[in-house]
Amino acid sequence: MTNLLADATSPYLLQHADNPVHWRPWGREAFDAARQRNVPVLLSVGYAACHWCHVMAHESFENPQIAVLMNESFVSVKVDREERPDVDAVYMDAVTAMTGQGGWPMTVFLTPEGEPFYAGTYFPPQRRGEMPGFPDVLRAVSGTWRDRADDVRDQAAAVLARIDQLREDHSMSADGGPLSAADCASAVDVLVKQYDYARGGFGGTPKFPPSMVLEFLARHHARTGSADALLMAEGTLRAMAGGGIYDQLVGGFARYSVDADWVVPHFEKMLYDNALLARVALHVGQVSGRPLGARVAEETADFLVADLGTAEGGFASALDADTEGVEGRYYVWTPDQLVDVLGDVDGRWAAELLEVTDEGTFEDGSSTLQLRTPPDDPERWQRVRERLALARSTRVKPARDDKVVTAWNGMAIAALAEIGAARRRSELIAAAVRCGELLWRVHWTGERLLRVSRDGEPGTAHGVLEDYAWVCEGWLVLYQVTGDLHWFARAVTVLDAALAAFPDSEGAFFDTASDAEELVRRPREWTDNATPCGQSALASATLTAAAL
Numbered sequence: 001m002t003n004l005l006a007d008a009t010s011p012y013l014l015q016h017a018d019n020p021v022h023w024r025p026w027g028r029e030a031f032d033a034a035r036q037r038n039v040p041v042l043l044s045v046g047y048a049a050c051h052w053c054h055v056m057a058h059e060s061f062e063n064p065q066i067a068v069l070m071n072e073s074f075v076s077v078k079v080d081r082e083e084r085p086d087v088d089a090v091y092m093d094a095v096t097a098m099t100g101q102g103g104w105p106m107t108v109f110l111t112p113e114g115e116p117f118y119a120g121t122y123f124p125p126q127r128r129g130e131m132p133g134f135p136d137v138l139r140a141v142s143g144t145w146r147d148r149a150d151d152v153r154d155q156a157a158a159v160l161a162r163i164d165q166l167r168e169d170h171s172m173s174a175d176g177g178p179l180s181a182a183d184c185a186s187a188v189d190v191l192v193k194q195y196d197y198a199r200g201g202f203g204g205t206p207k208f209p210p211s212m213v214l215e216f217l218a219r220h221h222a223r224t225g226s227a228d229a230l231l232m233a234e235g236t237l238r239a240m241a242g243g244g245i246y247d248q249l250v251g252g253f254a255r256y257s258v259d260a261d262w263v264v265p266h267f268e269k270m271l272y273d274n275a276l277l278a279r280v281a282l283h284v285g286q287v288s289g290r291p292l293g294a295r296v297a298e299e300t301a302d303f304l305v306a307d308l309g310t311a312e313g314g315f316a317s318a319l320d321a322d323t324e325g326v327e328g329r330y331y332v333w334t335p336d337q338l339v340d341v342l343g344d345v346d347g348r349w350a351a352e353l354l355e356v357t358d359e360g361t362f363e364d365g366s367s368t369l370q371l372r373t374p375p376d377d378p379e380r381w382q383r384v385r386e387r388l389a390l391a392r393s394t395r396v397k398p399a400r401d402d403k404v405v406t407a408w409n410g411m412a413i414a415a416l417a418e419i420g421a422a423r424r425r426s427e428l429i430a431a432a433v434r435c436g437e438l439l440w441r442v443h444w445t446g447e448r449l450l451r452v453s454r455d456g457e458p459g460t461a462h463g464v465l466e467d468y469a470w471v472c473e474g475w476l477v478l479y480q481v482t483g484d485l486h487w488f489a490r491a492v493t494v495l496d497a498a499l500a501a502f503p504d505s506e507g508a509f510f511d512t513a514s515d516a517e518e519l520v521r522r523p524r525e526w527t528d529n530a531t532p533c534g535q536s537a538l539a540s541a542t543l544t545a546a547a548l
Contacts, residue, residue, distance in 0.1 A: 003023050004023060005017040005078060008025060009454050010048075010082075011402065012046060013025065013080055016057065016078050020061075020071075021070050022067075022071045023078045024077050025077070026079050030075050034112035038112070039074055040075075040110060040141065041111070041112065042107070042138075043079065043106075043110055044061075044078050044079070045081050045087070045104065045106040047082050047401070048080070048317070049268040049317075050104050051266065051321045053105040056123065058325075060125050060134045065135075073145075074138070074142070081104065082317055083405075083452050086464055086512045086516070086517075089525060091108045091119070093166070093167075093523075101121075103121040103122075105122055111153060115153070115520055116159050117155040118141055118155075123137055163521060184224075185224070188229050191217070192228050199239055199261050200239025200240065205260050206257060206258050207257045207262060209253055209256070209273060211276035212528045212532060214233050214236060214284060215280045218230075218233050218280065218283040218286075237281055237293065240262050241295075241296045243372075244362075244370055247303065248369040248370070249388050250299070251298075251301075252303035252304070254268065254269055254321075267327055271318060271409075272408045272411055272531050274300050275315075275408065275415045276531065278415045279415040279419070282415075294422075301415065301419045304415070305428070312404070314438045314453070315412045322399075330398050334366050335351045335358060341387060341391040346384055354370055355370040402455075403452045404452060405451065405452050406443050406452070406471055407466040409438075410470030410471040410472070411473075413435050413477065414470075417477045418481070433478065443463070447497065448501075449462070449463030449468055462516055465509055465512075465534030466532070466537050468495070468534075469498070469534055469540070475491040476548065491541070491545060495542060501514055508535060511523045511524050
């Protein structure tokens with residue numbers, strides 16, 4: 001038997017195509033093989049830009065001795081969470097139910113019927129403190145399955161029952177009534193108590209860009225004039241845009257900050273983060289009347305087009321955190337490196353402006369670039385910025401996950417079209433139009449949306465609810481910006497398909513269509529996370545369509 005990932009659409013799966021592990025893609029064939037061999041399924045879920053996914057791959061999946069353990073005792077299945085968010089959601093519920101937390105890489109052991117019975121995230125190759133070594137886990141799970149299979153199946157049933165109970169508890173926590181103005185004001189009061197007035201954002205570490213919270217605060221200020229809402233929205237945007245989480249040279253945000261001051265990011269850049277943040281930056285600038293929001297929106301939009309744009313007109317999913325196996329190498333600088341590029345005078349000026357120190361703010365004496373105060377000479381800063389960006393472009397670039405995800409491209413369309421219209425940037429609108437045409441031509445089958453494409457070729461995974469919602473949101477913004485009625489007609493066509501395929505019996509919606517592949521549970525998310533959940537995104541798209 002050989003590794004079966006070589007024909008995958010997903011760059012993440014292709015990263016594992018040469019592993020000595022006998023990986024299979026997700027599908028019926030893998031579970032049939034597990035039943036025939038009477039062994040568990042080892043499900044490994046991650047994504048191409050995930051740093052710890054790379055670490056576990058190098059430590060364990062490329063290790064011939066560990067691969068032997070996996071191949072002898074398991075059917076190993078590799079899943080790209082971005083290509084199959086439905087599979088990821090179902091088993092992430094299991095991981096959190098069993099361990100109290102989740103993350104990637106996600107490692108789940110399943111019965112041949114797909115029922116989870118043991119799970120974790122990253123496992124090191126040898127025991128590390130309280131964390132067991134991956135080979136020890138493999139031997140223990142394999143031995144338990146061999147000697148006590150009935151107990152394993154009882155455990156799997158208990159896990160699924162726990163997931164069902166958690167879902168029931170969550171659905172009972174909301175009264176189902178419409179939000180009122182008082183509810184929104186109460187939400188602002190809660191956020192005031194959580195807001196970090198010294199550093200911007202909410203909570204401690206790590207700090208994630210709170211895209212949906214900022215959108216809510218901007219809209220709440222526009223409706224009510226709330227000074228608290230505007231202070232938190234603009235203060236958070238200013239703190240993030242001045243920190244190392246923001247790319248001071250070409251625009252765009254990294255995934256999150258490992259510290260409370262937004263200085264050191266986890267360096268991967270995701271399409272969905274930047275599409276959402278570009279749009280909300282525009283909105284914050286519009287309600288504040290100050291230039292910060294417009295600057296960040298335009299710079300981030302330019303980053304999307306320049307660094308994530310594909311030849312077919314879509315937008316790639318992500319840029320990796322690592323370069324040559326080292327996280328952040330592409331983005332960080334030392335004072336000497338600045339002087340080498342800019343000369344002594346401009347180099348020292350830039351080091352002071354960007355807080356690049358001899359001690360460093362990152363690793364090995366290097367620093368991220370921060371821009372906490374406006375430069376005293378904006379024209380000089382622009383020249384320095386361009387020279388540094390040009391010099392950095394000669395470094396080895398981070399790997400790019402160039403699959404085109406429907407939902408995230410819908411977010412990009414909405415952001416680019418709206419920013420293009422507001423800032424009179426016709427080339428941004430043109431980029432949104434090209435992407436919109438790609439999604440209609442390649443991702444829409446005439447009856448259903450597909451989740452991904454790559455190099456203009458569609459993948460096989462069916463779209464989930466967020467795909468339908470966000471492609472319609474993007475097309476509806478294009479209609480409003482261009483006046484071309486076909487964007488509205490296309491959006492209504494796809495919305496009708498979503499309203500027919502995803503609803504439950506009580507007026508809410510599942511994340512998978514009624515004719516989608518049957519999993520051990522049908523996923524349905526009620527809360528926003530890094531992106532709006534499918535239900536809230538669909539609410540926005542249907543409301544906009546109805547208004548138009």
